Amino acid sequence: MLLCADIGGSFIDFALVHPDGRLEHRQTVPTPVADSENFIGALKALCAPYPGIPLHIAIAGVEDPLTGRVNAANIPCLNTLAVREQLSHHTQRLVRIGNDADCFALAEARFGAAKGHRNVFGLILGTGVGGGFVLDGQRVPGLGGVTGELGHAPAVIAPPFLADPEEALSLVPLFPCGCGQSGCLDTLAGARGLERLHVWAGGRAETSHAILTLWEQGDAQATKTMSVWMLYTSAALAHVINITGSTVVPVAGGLSNSAALIDALDRAVRDRILVPTTQPLLRRAMLGKNAGILGATCLGPEMCHEPC
Numbered sequence: 001m002l003l004c005a006d007i008g009g010s011f012i013d014f015a016l017v018h019p020d021g022r023l024e025h026r027q028t029v030p031t032p033v034a035d036s037e038n039f040i041g042a043l044k045a046l047c048a049p050y051p052g053i054p055l056h057i058a059i060a061g062v063e064d065p066l067t068g069r070v071n072a073a074n075i076p077c078l079n080t081l082a083v084r085e086q087l088s089h090h091t092q093r094l095v096r097i098g099n100d101a102d103c104f105a106l107a108e109a110r111f112g113a114a115k116g117h118r119n120v121f122g123l124i125l126g127t128g129v130g131g132g133f134v135l136d137g138q139r140v141p142g143l144g145g146v147t148g149e150l151g152h153a154p155a156v157i158a159p160p161f162l163a164d165p166e167e168a169l170s171l172v173p174l175f176p177c178g179c180g181q182s183g184c185l186d187t188l189a190g191a192r193g194l195e196r197l198h199v200w201a202g203g204r205a206e207t208s209h210a211i212l213t214l215w216e217q218g219d220a221q222a223t224k225t226m227s228v229w230m231l232y233t234s235a236a237l238a239h240v241i242n243i244t245g246s247t248v249v250p251v252a253g254g255l256s257n258s259a260a261l262i263d264a265l266d267r268a269v270r271d272r273i274l275v276p277t278t279q280p281l282l283r284r285a286m287l288g289k290n291a292g293i294l295g296a297t298c299l300g301p302e303m304c305h306e307p308c
Ligand SMILES: [Zn+2]
Pocket: 151, 152, 153, 177, 178, 179, 180, 181, 184, 186
């Protein structure tokens, strides 16, 4: 058995996980974000009834594989802290930590929409854009702990000259991004990005849900917005598919509730990758709120003897 926690900026979702994937004693507590002693105390209290059982954590952040230090934008008290070492000491057990998007990809590869696939890119189209990556059934500890992160590199580049009006649709401005850069895919392709794009393309301020509904109804303005959204999102994903060799892309997050969006994005991506395929690559993720905890079970060999 394992103890697994999915830790975000608001809540810690915690459960005892049986070898068959069954979750028991599941509980949710607020995440202490301002004080690391409170954070460690919360995990210590959750683990106390289960002495010796390893703790696996999916966290909204990254752990540098070289230094063991964590960077978690929404849990500032952990930044630069060697969280695994501290938790291991205070809870008296083996602790492993993985990025929550990587855990999502691991979970979908082992239990969900990508079951049976060796190379899996997991795409999250939520408030922003995230991604996790499984290579040959395993997560890949990248530079600084980052792997599969397609949301935060420039997807939009500054045009060298003013193009004619016909090309204007492709000349999306360099919107500033929370990561400090400008023009990241995150500024366009998540729910907030889609809303921003819609206004830029001449639409009224609408929720992402409303824009997608209008698009599915054939609204001209929403169709214009979505053509730009599709251009940039499919381009970034085509790079990902060509580079990673992923054979399936489970899609999670609020925008994934639109089957029409997944279908259209899938077709746009398959039109732009190097090797044509008639098989859909994008699928809606299956595991929902359980993905973090189930993916955390795959962070070590205890319950993941076979590669995912
Ligand atoms: Zn960014």
